[in-house]
Amino acid sequence: MAEVSVTEARGRLADVVDEARVNHTPVYLTRRGKQVAAVIDAADLDELLSAAEDLADLRAAAAARAEMDDGEEAVLWDEVKADLGLHIG
Numbered sequence: 001m002a003e004v005s006v007t008e009a010r011g012r013l014a015d016v017v018d019e020a021r022v023n024h025t026p027v028y029l030t031r032r033g034k035q036v037a038a039v040i041d042a043a044d045l046d047e048l049l050s051a052a053e054d055l056a057d058l059r060a061a062a063a064a065r066a067e068m069d070d071g072e073e074a075v076l077w078d079e080v081k082a083d084l085g086l087h088i089g
Helices: 006-011 013-023 042-069 077-084
Strands: 003-005 027-031 034-039
Touching: 003 006, 006 013, 006 027, 006 034, 013 027, 013 034
Parallel strands: 003 027
Antiparallel strands: 027 034
């Protein structure tokens, strides 16, 4: 059941949710034969979001390293804290 129409899913919502939850594979919802949404296990979604955040952090770090390799000056941690209004007690 990797794909199911929105109309069919409406009538079989419990089955669609169980398929995604038990098999840990998304069930794609289609409209006029095109995928328009997906039902995915909540824990799997949390893992995907966490992995996406980690990847974004890695890309940002790589970009910062590349800027420094190109001669950009590093910003001191104390300056970052001050800009953000963070104070050490």
